[in-house]
Amino acid sequence: MPVTVSYPGVYVEEISSGVRTIVGVATSITAFLGPATKGPIDKAVTVFDLSDYLRRFGPLESGFAMGFAVRDFFLNGGSQAVIVRIYAQAEDVDGTAVLTADNLTLNATSPGGWADNLLALVDHDVSKELAESWGLTEADLFNLTVRNGPTGPQEKFLNLTVVESPRRVDRVLAAESQYLRVADPAALKAQPPATTEHPDPEKSPWEDTPAKVTTKGKESEDLTRASYTGDRDKRTGMYLLEDVDLFNIVCVLSESRGDTVITEVYQDVLGYAVERRAFLVVDPPTDWAHDALVSGPSALVDALGLVGTAARNAALYYPRVVESDPTRGGQIDTFPACGAIAGVMARTDAQRGVWKAPAGIDASLNGTAGLADNLTDRENGVLNQVAVNALRTFPVYGRVLWGGRTMRGADQAADEYKYVPVRRTALFLEESLYRGLKWVVFEPNDEPLWAQIRLNVGAFMHNLFRQQAFQGKTPAEAYFVKCDKETTTQNDINLGIVNIVVGFAPLKPAEFVIVQLQQLAGQIDV
DSSP: OOOOOSSSSSSOOOOOOOOOOOOOOSSSOEEEEEEEEESSSSEEEEEESSHHHHHHOOOOOOTTTHHHHHHHHHHHTTTEEEEEEOOOOOOTOOOOOEEETTTTTEEEOOOSSSGGGGEEEOOOOOOOHHHTTTOOGGGGEEEEEEEEEETTTTEEEEBBBBSTTTBBBBHHHHHHHSSSSESSSSGOOSSSOOOOOOSSSOTTSSSSSSSSSEEOOOOOOOOOOHHHOOTTTTTTTGGGGGGGGOOOOOOOOOTTTTOOOOOHHHHHHHHHHHTTOOEEEEEEOOOOOOHHHHOOOHHHHHHHHSGGGGGGEEEESSSOEEEEEEEGGGEEEESSSHOOOOOOHHHHHHHTTTOOOSSSSSSSSSTTOEEEEESOHHHHHHHHHTTTTEEEETTTTEEEEEEOOOOHHHOTTTTTTBBBHHHHHHHHHHHHHHHGGGGGGOOSSSSHHHHHHHHHHHHHHHHHHHHHOSSSSSHHEEEEHHHHTTOOOHHHHHOOOOEEEEEEOOOOOOOOOOOOOOOOOOOOOO
């Protein structure tokens, strides 16, 4: 605002340029929904590599498909994943293991049978100096060591107390332990637990220790549609993602790698993905047979129930992948491909941009030993017409993604969002503009505001044009931004509405390459 003048002289005033940079959002943060060995069931957890996942959700196990999908995601170029552990708990049954060390009762950090081998040792080799600095005695402090089995990984916590201090045991475990929590902090006894006695000094202290799990954990009940869908108000199931700021791709895993995700679960998750401007990667049912699929694919695809305009936010890939299972000595088995496909999408986004189709000879599937079905060109053509994207094996190039259609990409649908990169580019633009234009809310709704909007949105779109994200040789051919008295009438102004129209010319993949070959007649003398 203008300065208030009071004395003769020079006044300096800063004027806003009106530039508010719109930043493009991430495009390949992938949410995984499915059961896991261990891990939180009350919140979604972000992981940045496979070791991060294994630390939080347990080792790879044959009975849990999600761990292998996350492995494939990072192996194929993924960099950030959000994990939602789906766990079905029976009514009035707590599936959490309980461990008692003298008078200290501890609960496992998450339900499941993973904690049944937890062991704990208590000793009193503590720091007298720390005890005195907190106004305590050495007898008030103790050390707690926790181990997952006699030879498994362990955690050690020094100079803990059961009274108010910087090292009170419930707060330390809540902040640092991957294994245990104090069962009831309000019920902590004033007397710290006694030292764990070793029956035989010649043996390892972890053998025959009395501090073992007293109440075993319970594995998840059979998962149902409700287990995945959950409740928005209670933040359960897929609605754990409500607390996640952004995710772009969704993968759903069944209880084991040989099971098929319930059809209704895909339908529910797709509806939520549309709401969050995310893209769903769909694995084919395990009972799809080669002959039935290539002879009548439409009926099988229709049975999934992923139809309507919502299907623009989903893509189906066939077949599943064949990989070695490290939990079974490298035995070859069939796995869902969604994690690897999401990884290829992430790798393509990073190398070429979200507007490049995640398909072609560069879209290789790393870590695979083969495919569950091998398609010919003609069979591939039959599936392509009904929007089933094929995974193919080619000499030299190996196993690659060889399809880029959404589930609205069937020839008969004639949908404008036929191709995966076109739809994902639109979602990218929508989310970026949604976040980048929040400053507009409650600004004076007149030409100065409209000019600022045109400036900032235009700069964002022009930057994408320079990255070759759109068709056209000139900006006018590639995009437009319109916000003026034609888009926002006086009635709109009275209603508090400003209308911004943004158009873009999407790049569409060269799905069919036609080479015309002609002989030259040669030189003919006349």
